[in-house]
Amino acid sequence: MTRNHPSTRPERRKPAGATAMRLVVPLQGVVQGRGGLILGSLIPCALFYFLQFYMKRHRSPKPSSDPPSPSTSSSNLPELTRTSSRSSLSTRGSFGPARVSTRASSIAKQTDSLYYVGLDKVKEDPYHRTDNPDGIIQLGLSENSLCLDLIEKWVLENLTDSIMGTNGGDLSISGIAMYQPFDGMMELKVAMAGFMSQVMGQRVSFDPSQIILTAGATPAVEILSFCLADHGNAFLVPTPYYPGFDRDVRLRTGVELIPVHCRSSDNFIVSISALDQAFNQTRKRGLKVRGILISNPANPVGNILPRETIYDLLDFAREKNIHIISDEIYGGCTYGSEEFISMAEILDSEDFDKSRVHIVYGLSKDLSLPGFRVGVIYSYNESVLAAAKKLTRFSSISALTQRLLVPMLSDTKFIQEYIETNRRRIKKLCNSFVAGLKQLGIKCADSNAGLYCWADMSELIPSYSEKGELELWDKLLNIAKINVTPGSACHCIEPGWFRCCFTTLAQEDIPVVIERIRRVAETSKSSS
């Protein structure tokens, strides 16, 4: 057994060893001879192992099973730790039966954002003009039932012919029962390309071969996230944003969403300097930014991105070598004076790098068919299209529904009538609603699109903070009995803003809503 020479080794040893050596030498002085040697060796060894054990216990990854406290300014989804089973095999191997995955535990337990809490509450006590006039009025669901009567009429007149042809062939059941291309039937892609063009005012044409069809816009966003970013990468998202993005992007992909705060002074339009700052800060944290995720028309604000801003975004993306995902699902719900400009329109007419732009679309808002699950990925990037196509294996549209939609979307006359009527009805309701709020002294952001308005109720909140905002939200839900979406659920940096969806209301309901808000507004004003 050789004697250790502390003078030659301490700087290369682990701290435990160095400490141990500082014990050996004096011990050997105290306990003479071999005894000292043995003790001097045993004690540092014991210390060394004890220290290793101590460090291991405090270093091993803890599964994130505790949901965070419901803070709505940051996302309600806990950090999804990527536990490496290989490294923790020894600590987890024999303790109890196989549990579910870390992911499942955190998703199942997480306290829902207020966005979902409100939706659930309405389900328990939904307002009905005659049957339940004291029920909760739903203003938290961005759904459009204003023109369902038109679609219903079309379906009743055309359905049986479209689904079941009487002479077999293409229209027999085998045509829809069998396996179809997972990214959608070509006929539907063609019809969808035409529909998208029509909805966006015929100012741009879409190529069916660049379309991937998915079971709703929700999987479209997730699929793009899987294609464009790795686990642990990030997307920049201007706030306030649609609360569903937290789920769509983060639930399974492990991609982070970095908020880029926008201000009312800019009408919540994102600035390049804010994007730049967020990009740099994210990089400093060691996260790689892979793209920007925007909604245009915006949700929850309802405004349309100006042309200049789109140019700036494209330049920024090129400079940083990142992607842009443009969720244009409200592209047809425009009712104001401004025209909606799709990314596609810009790319068609200007010379920008197309390979980094990907558009998400769907029929849930423009055509009021959320139940049928129809979404679109439109990309100029062949590799993205190839990868996304494979991923539609997990999220395909039912062939039965595809067959219904082909003739409907191709019926250009019907679609034109629908688009115009839809815009008219949204505009009418919007004007009434916004005017009603104005009477209460509540102003709305300047918006031209969407199924909602973005209302500034900051004067009514008890304290200019998220807490104050939530107190008002609670009052609105439980006393006024209206469900609206608080800005904090959308990650808005300025407290007091609320998204109010009015397209599930009838004209007669608006005075009821305004009156209920008035009562709460008065008590709020008098108490502040």
Place this chain on the structure above:
Amino acid sequence: MLSRKASCDAHGQDSSYFLGWQAYENNPYHQVDNPSGIIQMGLAENQLSFDLLESWLASNPDAVGMKRNGESVFKELALFQDYHGLPAFKNELVKLMSKIRGDKAKFDPKKLVLTAGATSANETLMFCLADPGEAFLLPTPYYPGFDRDLKWRPDVEIVPIHCSSSNGFRITMPALEEAYERAQRLNLKVKGVLVTNPSNPLGTTLTRDELNHLITFAIAKRIHIMSDEIYSGTVFDSPRFISITEAVMDRNLEDTDLWSRIHIVYSLSKDLGLPGFRVGMIYSNNETVVAAATKMSSFGLISSQTQFLLANMLADKKFTCKYMKENGKRLKKRMEMLVSGLKMAGVRCLKSNAGLFCWVDMRHLLVSNTFEAEKELWKKIIFEVGLNISPGSSCHCTEPGWFRVCFANMSEDTLQVSLRRIKAFVESNISGCSQQQQRRGSIIGKWVSKLSSSDPEPDR
């Protein structure tokens, strides 16, 4: 510019299973237009009973037209996107599941999660049961799509449980233990076993013994059992289908820990022949799994229009009874046609009682007992014989020479054509004659070059 996942090949689409498809897509057989084309025998689709479905649809215009008692429910369906699913549909599905299991177990609609197809169900369940880097044990041979469903996005490893022809590819306790130990040596944490029952590609139902081995093993190792029972309604012969649920109940284990580790995947793609409708589901006794899977199902909900139509169809008990019975008869007849035809060519099959395919033994046709020889034989069968069948290696079979041959996705006449071709091929192979090669020779050159240049089609 793309993510690692988008650029890698964990989707498995480049495996031979899918390449054969591409050859078929380029030169599909047609009785009149292309009689020398390749016959698709690699697609496990049930086309035998479309007439029954068609007649039901024709006599139920309300269900097709989204009406209830003559009143339109279109608006309600158009707006229905609740990830808990249409209650009426789930109620009917659990009743159907019960019926297929001989009413030996009752199922609770609250434990059922709907997904857009069984592929989505398998992937979602994997996200819920295992963390990235963990592993599941799968008996070989197994459905090639599992490589994609488990490994690609969920990042779960597959450790094969080796089964051999010596006992009809049955799962044995030693095989389970050996697989588990192999996983340990690879430093992989095993979270569960995934079995397909009835088996794809074997076409057999798991025996009581196999089920008991699985249960004992799962208890001992404290792991999950995932049972893909997508073919449970295609059982056309004895022995009858025994679900994992039944086997666990028969051992009085409902009140134990194991009960919450039993998960079933089901779908209407095979039993009702409706793969285009995208209807799959997860059934789990585990609350956490149901809660998490329900939220994840947002990424693949079933169209409300489809849910409504099928709720009505399944509620018509007279129809479903008649369908299952008649469908079973037709499947059996087809299977027997294929088996006897192959027998005449001197080719044997594993005895099967379920599924839409047979597990065919072509070991005697290999030049050597190797996978290279199997690949050579497979290429010959595609390009010389003109049949797209699935080689055992794509199913991770440990023994070369086995092939999965589907019989339910074509007409009787087409099946007869394929049998004649096989017979001719086998005879020429045995006699050493090269006439066959000369006739089909031109196809090889043409399609080998196309095969190497285009993208493979997605699987089915």
